[in-house]
Amino acid sequence: MKTEPSLGTGPAADDGRTLTPGMRQYREIKAQYPDAILFFHIGDFFETLEGDAEIVSKELDLVLTSRSKNGDQRIPLAGVPHHAGEGYIARLVAKGYKVAICEQTEDPKTAKGLVKREVVRVITPGTVIDPVMLPSSAAAYLMAVSPGTKGADWGIALLDISTGEFFVLAIPAEGSTGNLRSEIARYRPAECIVPSSVDEELRTSLRRDGVVVTPYADDRFLPDRAGRTLCEHFGVASLAGYGCEGMPAAVSAAGAALSYAADTQKSTLPHVSSLFTRSSAQGMMLDAITLRNLEVHESIRGGTKGATLFSTLDRTKTPMGSRFLRLHLTRPLTDIARINARLDAVEYFTASATLRMTLRELLTRHADIERITARISYGNAGPRDLVALAETLATLPEIRKLLAGPSVGSDNSAPVPRRVAAARDCLFDLPSIIDLIRRAITDDPPAIAKNGGVIRSGYSAELDGMTGVLHSGKNWIAELQQQEREKTGIKSLKIGYNRIFGYYIDVSKSNIALVPARYERRQTTATGERYTIPELREKEAVITDADERVLALERSLYAGLIDEIRKEIPALQSISRGIATLDVAAALADAATDFDYVRPRPDTGDAITCRDIRHPVVEQSLAGGFVPNDTELSGSKNQIMIITGANMAGKSTYMRSVALCCIMAQAGSFVPARSAQIGIIDRIFTRVGAFDDLASGQSTFFVEMLELANILNNMTEKSLVILDEIGRGTSTADGCSIAQAVLEYLHGKSSAGPKTLFATHFHELIGMEAELKRVKNYHFAVQETKQDVVFLRKLIPGATDKSYGIHVARLAGIPKKATDRAEVHLCETLKRDASGGSKARRYTQLLLADDNLPARAAAAPDPVIAEIAGLDPDSMTPMQALSKLAELKSRAGRSCNMPGKDL
Structure with a gap:
């Protein structure tokens, strides 16, 4: 069998070194793609050479070998099987490499001299199409x-x-x-x-x-x-x-x-x-920081596997729908008519459980026809892609009938919304394509077409004829094997085939003595000898020729099939868009039904008014149920909510709830609330948490100030601003001053400003409600008992001056010795503040009485106070008075540390 020249040394000179024609061909092609790893097709392998081979060996954990040497210089070599090349290429591309695929463009059996090769495709991380x-x-x-x-x-x-x-x-x-x-x-x-x-x-x-x-x-x-x-x-x-x-x-x-x-x-x-x-005018702007902080489609801890808004709402049944939903959530609308069109579609499917479930069941049978269409365009769609495409297209008449209107028997008497009708009308009927694929492709085809076995019997008379010759030849081989076993008495005799030697008769070592003289030896193996006979050589030529002609015709027929389907690419893309639209609407309706969401009311006003709002992601993980809260924000009235209160009380969760509900509403989704009226938001800004950017030499506080600067420089009256713990990265005096200045800047001097949720532990800021007319104080209620502190997660008007940080430290597992000592320090600090004549506090934490305890007014008097009231100073000696005073002071100090005492 003919083979082409190797890549080893040879008579061709290059830069003083001797190269074969094959090596020269490799170098010439590699020079055209210096920034790519060249996968060079030789025989049954993709070979990589020189520097590329070293990279591939390291990245794919392959053995680095050398086929030949140029003088004393080694030429590194690393190869992978040609049929498995996609998997190895995928791993390289995933690591950020660019791969140039160099294929043989002529048959090595018929080529004269060196086989022609050329790069047929360059695969980069951003140009991947293979499944x-x-x-x-x-x-x-x-x-x-x-x-x-x-x-x-x-x-x-x-x-x-x-x-x-x-x-x-x-x-x-x-x-x-x-x-x-x-x-x-x-x-x-x-x-x-x-x-x-x-x-x-x-x-x-x-x-x-x-x-x-x-x-x-x-x-x-x-x-x-x-x-x-x-x-x-x-x-x-x-x-x-x-x-x-x-x-x-x-x-x-x-x-x-x-x-x-x-x-x-x-x-x-x-x-x-x-x-x-x-353009920015077409949708709500969500910057990188906001997308991260709100965990819209990626977890704040990195990656996409954590609980996110997208993962919560993604009940789509098709890949096209999933991609479309992600786009909805990362680019919410600002046009009320378009928002309502989406909401109409969701409401249509929430009103009819039967219709929704039937549609979603049909959608489960849909392949990713958007990507299959792209592969058809490139000409590399596989046989299984086409079978999946036919199955998808076959469901479209049922979907169109289902969405024709109430007369079909749906439990939804409402007319079909415009958006649903438009999507339905995109589902073109392509019976000719379905018929063509089903006639042409076998029921269970291989993944790729180039090795044959794809075309169904009856599709091509010419192919059937060739296949008949091929099958008869292979049957003849089987019959010959049985005849030779009987003639020679060698029961283990087998007739095999490989690409180098063709057909051969294999005889084990133990039976060599029984081999007749008419057998011609071809090869010695570790287990025996291989032979041939004249009639086997003659039939081999017939079978090999038929096999090659069958494979060539199959490839030609498959290419023609792809060309025929390619004519319908515009229709297939329209179908994909229609399916994605219906899938998203039905998925959001399914989530709304299961999670008890309501339809929001978007308007052109400047207010956000929500009743019993919930966090769409957090509520899914709470076994005891989520405590909802109300929100009333208005750029011209209740513009800024200063939220104080205990750590772990729910401040951050509440603020994120408001932002996520705005995103959901403007994306066209129902929202987790009892009612929601949303004035259109143009941008959402968030400043939450602390992140270092050490790679660029930026500290946590500097990053905080950069993010804050971006907010203050780009916000508008229609923006929603979420600020959590501004100024905590520096000293208390500096941080509080910055926080106060930011509040004043947000409030401004105009009649309206950006709607703002401002959570802080700087209790000095609560007095700004009296100074700025659009600022209101709120806090989260806490229930205290003598034994514990209970976070009630309920937002109520007013402010607090207590954060319960030591209690949270206990919950986190800080050693008791440390938290007890912290309480002593806290008590001493508060005593110093009181003795220094600090300004009287205007607000106190709302303490909700424990139902299991008597009301405070009816509680027993403090024992220290009760004992003082019962003392008779006139009857006490000076020494007795001093001793009693020391005792009472000691007891008062211990009492100061008790939970629930006002310090």
Whole structure:
């Protein structure tokens, strides 16, 4: 059998070293992709060489070998089986590497000399389409960033080539880095391309956010060239219809993203059929800090596996729906009509349990047709993809019938909402595609088509004829094996096959003496000998030729099938959008029904009025039930709520509840409350917790001040601001002064301001209610007994001057010796404050009486006070009086430490 030249040494000279034609071919191709690991197809393997081999060996834990040497210099080599290449490539890409796949582009059996090879695709973290590399249903974005010139807006483009989603947006040059980080937090791109000339500071900032940064040719970012790239791709004369004309930086980013994706995929990306322009005016702005602090789609402790708003609400049945819901929650709407359209759809499905459950059962049979459509576009969709596509399409008539209206027999008498009807009308009927796939593909096809066994019998008469010849040949082989066993008396005789020697007769060592003279020896093995005979050689040629022709015809028929389905890509993308819309609405309705959510009422006012609001995530983990609270915020009246009270009383949970309900309402979801009226919020800002940024030399307090500066510089009257423990990272005097100044700044001198929830342990601030007319004090009620402190989680008007930190320390497991000593110090501190003539407190913690104890008014008098009242000083000697005074002082000191005493 013919083999091509090896990659070892040979007669070709290169830089003074002797190279084979194969090695020269490798070097030439590698030079075109210096920043990628080159997977070089040789025979049954993908080989990597030289520096690439060392990386692959280390990252994939493979043995590093050497096929040959150039003089004294070793050429490292590491290979993986060609059929298993996807898995190894996926692991490299997941680690941030770029992989160039170099395939054989001609048959080694017919090639004259060196087999032709070329790179058929470059896989990068942001350009993954293969199912094995996309284990998650989440979007896989490629981001392109084009910094604006001379203070102009920056442009950002996001392209998910696995689905065809493509959009651009502009961010202001002022605060561009922070705004860019917010978009990264929102969309989590796997890779970001930037102009090659961009400064290292921006690249470092992007990498710090966990993004793989790839420099790309500056000329691809030129607005004129980028605009031409986009117009040529979409077949239009102008970008005016896409809303980005007059946005040079956005056009620059979009054109570069499309060029980069096309370069890596070696494809024109026909499934990327449209471009959308998004602006801050279209949705609520949630920056990276807010998304983190509110745990919208990622746990604050890192990763996506923790309990988040997204994980709580994600009851979708399809990958398309899950991606769409995530987008809803990270980019809530600000347009009331669009919000209500979404809420109408959710309400429609909450009103009909039968309809909702039937729809959701049908959706469980849906594959990820959005990504299957993308793979069809690229031509690498597998046979199982097509079978799954046919099964999905087959459910669409049932869904359309289900959503036709009340006359179908639904338990919902309401008319079909506009959004549901529009989604239903996107579900095009494609019976010809279903029939084509079912006629062409076997019931249980292999995962990939290139090895055959895919096309169903009866689909092609020519293929059936070839397959018949092949099967008859293989039956002949089986019959020959039985005949030879009988003729020779060798019962263990077998006829086998391999690609190098073809068909052979295998005889074990113990039976070699029985081999007849007509057998021709071909190979010696560890267990015996291999032979052939003339009639076996003749039939081998017939079978091999038929096998190769069957495989070639199967591949041709499958490619034709993909080409036929490719014509329906626009319809398939429309179906995917319709399914995603219905899936999200039904999932949110399911959550609303199970969790007792209500429909919010969005309006153009400046108030947030909620009754019995709950935290949507926390309440799922509380066995004893969640204590709801009311909220009344108004930019022009009750603008700022100063919330004081005990640690662990529920301040942070309450504030997050308010913010999350606003996000849910404007995303089009029902909310966890008894009623909710939400004045449209343009941005939510949060300053919660303490995080160091040691990588850039920023302390906890400095990070706090940076986040606070961002809030104060960007908030508007329509914003919601959540501030928790401002100023706690520095001295008490400094921190309290900063907190007071921030309150004054938020209140401002105008008639309205941003709605603000301000939690603090600086009890000095509670007096600001009397100084600023739109500031109100609230605190969380605590019930004290002689034995314990009970946090009631109930928000009530008024303020408190107690934090119960020592009690919380006990709950956390601090040693009793330490907490007892802390109480002594606290008592002494409060005595010093009192003796120093400190200002009398205006507010005290509301103490709710324990039902199991008598009311305070009826309680027994303090024993120390009772004894003093019973003393007769006139009958006591001076020594007796001093002794009694010392005793009473000691007892009073011990009494001071008792829980529930006012100090």
